[in-house]
Amino acid sequence: MMTTGIAKTASPQIHSGRSTTAVMRDVLIALLPLAAAGCVLYGWRALLVLVVSTGSAVLTEYIYEKLLHQTVTGADLSAAVTGLLLGLSVTPLLPWWLAMLGSVFAVLLVKLLFGGIGRNFMNPALAARAFLLISFPRQMIQFMNPQAGAESLDLISGATPLPAAKWSGTVPSLLDSFLGNKAGSIGEVCILAIILGFAYLIVRRVIHWEVPLIYLAVFALFAWFWGSDGWFTGNVLYQLLNGGVIFAAVFMVTDYTSTPMRRSGQWIFAAGAGFLTILIRRFGAYPEGVTFAILLMNLLTPLLDRALVPASFGRKKHAK
Amino acid sequence: MAKHITSATWSKRLSKAVRRPVGGVHPDDQKAAQAVATETLPLPAQVKLAVTSVTPAGCRLLVRPGDLVAVGQPVASPVDLMSVPVHASVSGRVLSVDEATNLNGQRCPVVVIASDGRQTQWEQLQVPAVTDFASFRQAVRASGVVGLGGAGFPAFFKLGSAPGQSIDLLVANGSECEPYSASDARDMLENGAEIIAGIRAVLDYAQIGQAIIGIEGNKPDAIRHLSELAAADERIRVRVLPRRYPQGGEKQLVYAVSGRRIAGGALPSAAGALVMNVSSLAAIAVYLKTGQPLTQRRITVTGPAFDRPRNLMVPVGTPVSQILTYVGGLHGAAASLIQGGPMMGRLVEDYEAGTLKQTNLLLGLTAAQTQKQAEQACIRCGLCAEVCPMSLQPSEMNQLVLLGRYQEAADRYYMKDCIECGCCSYICPAYRLLTQSFVYGKQQLKLAQRQATQGGQAQ
Ligand code: SF4
Ligand code: SF4
Numbered sequence: 001m002m003t004t005g006i007a008k009t010a011s012p013q014i015h016s017g018r019s020t021t022a023v024m025r026d027v028l029i030a031l032l033p034l035a036a037a038g039c040v041l042y043g044w045r046a047l048l049v050l051v052v053s054t055g056s057a058v059l060t061e062y063i064y065e066k067l068l069h070q071t072v073t074g075a076d077l078s079a080a081v082t083g084l085l086l087g088l089s090v091t092p093l094l095p096w097w098l099a100m101l102g103s104v105f106a107v108l109l110v111k112l113l114f115g116g117i118g119r120n121f122m123n124p125a126l127a128a129r130a131f132l133l134i135s136f137p138r139q140m141i142q143f144m145n146p147q148a149g150a151e152s153l154d155l156i157s158g159a160t161p162l163p164a165a166k167w168s169g170t171v172p173s174l175l176d177s178f179l180g181n182k183a184g185s186i187g188e189v190c191i192l193a194i195i196l197g198f199a200y201l202i203v204r205r206v207i208h209w210e211v212p213l214i215y216l217a218v219f220a221l222f223a224w225f226w227g228s229d230g231w232f233t234g235n236v237l238y239q240l241l242n243g244g245v246i247f248a249a250v251f252m253v254t255d256y257t258s259t260p261m262r263r264s265g266q267w268i269f270a271a272g273a274g275f276l277t278i279l280i281r282r283f284g285a286y287p288e289g290v291t292f293a294i295l296l297m298n299l300l301t302p303l304l305d306r307a308l309v310p311a312s313f314g315r316k317k318h319a320k
Numbered sequence: 321m322a323k324h325i326t327s328a329t330w331s332k333r334l335s336k337a338v339r340r341p342v343g344g345v346h347p348d349d350q351k352a353a354q355a356v357a358t359e360t361l362p363l364p365a366q367v368k369l370a371v372t373s374v375t376p377a378g379c380r381l382l383v384r385p386g387d388l389v390a391v392g393q394p395v396a397s398p399v400d401l402m403s404v405p406v407h408a409s410v411s412g413r414v415l416s417v418d419e420a421t422n423l424n425g426q427r428c429p430v431v432v433i434a435s436d437g438r439q440t441q442w443e444q445l446q447v448p449a450v451t452d453f454a455s456f457r458q459a460v461r462a463s464g465v466v467g468l469g470g471a472g473f474p475a476f477f478k479l480g481s482a483p484g485q486s487i488d489l490l491v492a493n494g495s496e497c498e499p500y501s502a503s504d505a506r507d508m509l510e511n512g513a514e515i516i517a518g519i520r521a522v523l524d525y526a527q528i529g530q531a532i533i534g535i536e537g538n539k540p541d542a543i544r545h546l547s548e549l550a551a552a553d554e555r556i557r558v559r560v561l562p563r564r565y566p567q568g569g570e571k572q573l574v575y576a577v578s579g580r581r582i583a584g585g586a587l588p589s590a591a592g593a594l595v596m597n598v599s600s601l602a603a604i605a606v607y608l609k610t611g612q613p614l615t616q617r618r619i620t621v622t623g624p625a626f627d628r629p630r631n632l633m634v635p636v637g638t639p640v641s642q643i644l645t646y647v648g649g650l651h652g653a654a655a656s657l658i659q660g661g662p663m664m665g666r667l668v669e670d671y672e673a674g675t676l677k678q679t680n681l682l683l684g685l686t687a688a689q690t691q692k693q694a695e696q697a698c699i700r701c702g703l704c705a706e707v708c709p710m711s712l713q714p715s716e717m718n719q720l721v722l723l724g725r726y727q728e729a730a731d732r733y734y735m736k737d738c739i740e741c742g743c744c745s746y747i748c749p750a751y752r753l754l755t756q757s758f759v760y761g762k763q764q765l766k767l768a769q770r771q772a773t774q775g776g777q778a779q
Binding site: 005006007008009010011012013014015016018019020022023073076078115116117118119256257261262263305309310311312313314315 | 740764
């Protein structure tokens with residue numbers, strides 16, 4: 001590398017003190033209420049999935065870096081974030097070995113092989129979820145109702161609230177949807193917990209507040225357009241509160257690495273992802289559109305970054 | 321651009337409030353030294369006057385080893401169009417005039433004078449006869465005053481070559497946005513009258529209609545004091561600036577008080593503005609009144625590696641070691657000394673070098689403060705671009721510089737517009753050496769350009 005001439009002792013001499021680890025720790029803290037809610041609702045099965053997915057993500061990175069004699073970056077906590085995000089976005093009934101497989105896929109194939117933190121063009125957790133969804137559809141869409149007793153498992157195969165609506169079945173009330181008292185993915189059901197996490201990320205200035213809102217607004221707009229009884233009859237609230245839309249808005253659409261770096265690009269990204277999400281939900285083969293919508297937009301990220309370079313202060317246009 | 325905008329529109333814009341800054345960061349102020357009155361450093365045994373000039377060899381030496389000199393006597397005078405004279409800051413005997421490395425790390429002739437302890441004034445000092453713009457400009461040049469806020473750019477040169485044409489606004493820079501620095505704040509409290517006198521002189525002779533003194537909100541005493549003094553002259557107003565680094569950057573300051581945007585590489589005059597540091601203005605006023613050129617200045621000595629903050633009146637050229645001895649030295653192993661602020665200052669390598677005219681702050685930082693973490697991979701958080709006061713894209717520029725693609729960094733991402741303020745490196749959670757890489761990248765571009773022109777000449 002041609003870094004020899006860059007003076008390490010040159011100014012600035014001081015630093016804000018906020019490191020990548022601190023940022024990632026903030027994301028983990030923001031995810032805590034979601035994990036807690038998932039464990040309260042679904043019991044030890046949820047806990048097992050979260051522990052396995054997070055643990056194997058961290059372990060994968062550690063072993064890979066050891067084998068290749070690279071600096072071990074585990075302290076930056078980003079692998080833990082990826083593993084936990086994946087765990088939160090799957091069903092509590094996922095067999096532990098699939099949770100492990102998903103995490104290995106996310107960290108090894110999507111992140112490390114593309115050069116590690118900051119280099120992967122797709123969101124690792126989402127890519128792994130897509131991978132599991134395609135390869136193991138039966139295990140991925142088997143959900144359970146929140147349990148009261150320990151062993152009274154109430155299996156709902158292939159019928160999360162979302163497909164239920166698509167094929168008209170029983171639908172949870174709005175309050176139940178808000179608190180998470182329904183079948184669904186571990187971290188996606190309790191909207192209250194997600195809002196807590198969102199508030200924390202805003203207070204800590206980890207994400208821009210408007211990005212999730214743009215995603216949700218565009219999503220809601222088209223959800224209203226394409227109602228089941230014709231134009232402008234959509235049940236917006238129902239579409240918003242069920243499935244993984246709000247979870248993705250806060251934690252996936254705002255991912256640093258796989259979304260544009262500048263605000264202008266982030267807005268376009270969020271709007272595009274919102275539109276694609278409802279498009280796939282309404283007209284696609286999958287009941288949930290979040291995963292593929294965001295992955296598709298991930299592919300556009302380099303383009304958005306390159307296209308939207310603002311002129312520097314005081315300049316109107318590019319002066320070559 | 322500025323040409324199409326008449327002064328009428330400018331003044332309308334001026335009536336608006338202070339503009340919100342673009343980018344910037346909020347490091348901890350650490351302005352304890354602002355409350356400390358200035359004391360005078362005991363006369364050093366010798367001074368080392370660096371004869372820096374704007375153009376290479378822009379100054380001619382006037383003394384030889386063995387010569388006797390008095391305070392205020394020029395030891396070097398300019399032969400180019402931009403440089404200013406250097407004056408003896410002590411009376412005594414010239415020991416040597418050899419080339420050496422100055423406090424800024426540049427090679428230049430250094431005049432070493434052994435003090436006789438008497439501080440005899442040079443008998444030829446006299447109050448300059450100023451009647452018009454040309455004689456005013458000449459006087460400002462003869463005073464030896466440079467940008468005392470740290471930039472060190474000759475003050476007279478900013479005045480331009482003719483009065484009253486394109487410049488309609490004088491901005492007196494009292495923002496002092498670097499953490500720890502307090503020398504200008506003390507000057508505003510202790511030399512307020514001189515600052516106002518300097519402003520009025522510039523307004524009168526350069527035929528500029530109005531002046532704004534920009535002061536950051538963390539200096540309430542200075543704001544109050546200068547507002548009172550300025551009340552007598554309706555052309556002068558004080559504006560309170562937000563506490564944000566780098567509010568005192570020329571472009572940032574002019575934008576804040578007038579809304580005029582100065583693009584990268586352009587001078588304030590392109591937007592009809594003239595920016596001068598408050599201490600420089602005071603030094604000009606002193607010369608106009610007494611004929612006493614710039615031979616001493618206030619240096620703030622502060623930071624956690626010193627026992628307490630101080631403001632010292634110091635002859636220009638005093639060896640840094642002399643100051644350190646006086647204040648009891650740096651405390652703590654591996655503490656480092658910075659000249660200038662923690663954002664843009666420079667590590668002092670040679671404690672025997674003499675202070676420069678523009679040395680405003682000697683900052684002692686502890687090893688823990690200055691310890692640099694190892695660089696990590698960019699996480700694409702975008703913070704660097706958000707805090708950049710020039711709206712640049714540090715992350716992308718850094719990648720290109722590391723690949724050796726300097727020209728592309730300049731063409732696609734305006735790397736040449738970087739003012740090296742340090743905000744991006746300060747904020748980067750991956751501890752990337754962003755600012756540092758742009759300093760390097762710009763050097764490489766200059767080098768390539770020089771080689772290209774030399775190659776062209778050779779053919
Ligand atoms: S050092 Fe340059 S790139 Fe970095 S914030 Fe300052 S002006 Fe922007
Ligand atoms: S602040 Fe650092 S980590 Fe964040 S985008 Fe800029 S270079 Fe990358």
